[in-house]
Amino acid sequence: MKKSIRAFAPATVANVSCGFDILGFAIDELGDQVEVSLRETPGLEVIHIAGDNGKLPYESEKNTCTVAIQAMLQALNYQGGMEISLYKGLPLGSGxxxxxxxxxxALVAANALLGYPFDKKSLVNFAVEAERIACGAAHADNVAPSLLGGFVLIRDYHPLDVIKLPVPKGLFCTLLHPHLELNTADSRSVLRKQISLKDATIQSGNIAGLISGLYQADFGLISRSLKDVIAEPTRALLIPGFYELREAIQSIGALGSGISGSGPTIFVLSPSRKIAGEVEKIGRKVYQKVGLEVDIYISEINDKGAYVI
Structure with missing residues (x-):
């Protein structure tokens, strides 16, 4: 009988407005499961994928599960083999x-199978290689919070320096996912290659303000800092309903909104579950007017991250 372990990893919100490629946080309950089994023959093989409508590759050099595990196995100089089954709970191209x-x-399951040679923070180094395959950029603002949970800052990439940030009690997120697929690579392609000194200064101040707001549990400071002058102006044009939703939530006490990752999902942070629920009601009205179906999730910030089931 083959030894198998299944793990779960949560959905995440990356960038968090001003923190392009350096900030992210994890969502409760929503996520993917991966089962990894040891086998006698060397190499990695994806044997089953569910929930992707046939869109994800089985080739080990193209699948994010196997690319991430292979990076870990190379670091260990492990010569054995594994079989991988992927159960998608997240829509593709959703942000x-x-x-x-x-x-x-995949990494949490494989790491457990091998007796936990790495802690979860170390696994981030291998997960970024999978992101390079998925979207052409080895960014960690999704994989780090998915592995570690909570709010995460990527201070530097060379070498990778990952820092968990505090999460104020009562902070809630409403995710609004319109039924629209937006490829990450395409979304990155519309970004400006150069930015002005003025925009860089504004963005730096907002990043510092958002992190300070998290440490001080200052919702007002968090709200003032949820502004992106670099990626959002071009990416928002690809997302129907973005500005309509932002305008509609201004009067109900929500802290602010932004593009989740590369979109089309929009996130809204709120200081209570009640206000997060009001955001949901408004969001449904906005997308009804826009003419798109929308899935909406309300979540506290998930501080657990990925885990063995």
């Missing part, structure tokens, strides 16, 4: 860290 959740769950 909720779909590829990251798959890689994170």
């Amino acid at each position: 909720m860290g779909s590829s990251a959740a798959s890689a994170a769950a």
Whole structure:
């Protein structure tokens, strides 16, 4: 009988407005599962994928699960083999860290099978290789919170420096996912290659303000800092309902909104579950007017991250 372990990794919100490629947080309950089994023959093989409508590759050099595990096995100089089954709970191209959740769950399961040679923070190094395959950029602002949970700052990439941030009590997120697929690579392609000194200064102040707001549990400071002058102006044009929703939630006490990852999902942070629920009601009205179906999730910040089931 083959030894098998299944793991779960949660959805994530990356960028968090001003924190392009350096900030992210994890969502409760929503995510992917991956089962990894040891086998006698060397190599990695994806034997089953469910929930992807036949869109994800089985080739080991293209699948984020196997790419992430292979990076870990190379670090260990492990010569054995594994079989991988992926159970997608996240829609593709949603901006909720779909590829990251798959890689994170695969790594946690494989790491457990081998007796936990790495802690979860170390696994982030291997997960970013899967992101390179998925979207052409080895960013960690999805994989780090998916693995570690909570709010995460990527201070540097060379070498990778990952820092967990505090999460104020009562902070809730409403995710609004319109039925629209937006490819991450395409979304990155519309970004400006150069930014002005003025925009860089504004963005730096907002990043510092958001992190300070998290440490001080200052919802007002968090709200003032949820502004992106670099990625959002171009990406928002690809997302129907973005500005309509932002305008509609201004009067109900929500802290602010932004694009989740590369979109089309929009996140809204609120200081209570009640206000997060009001955001849901408003969001349904907005997308009804826009003419798109929408899935809406309300969640506290998930501080657990990926885990063995």
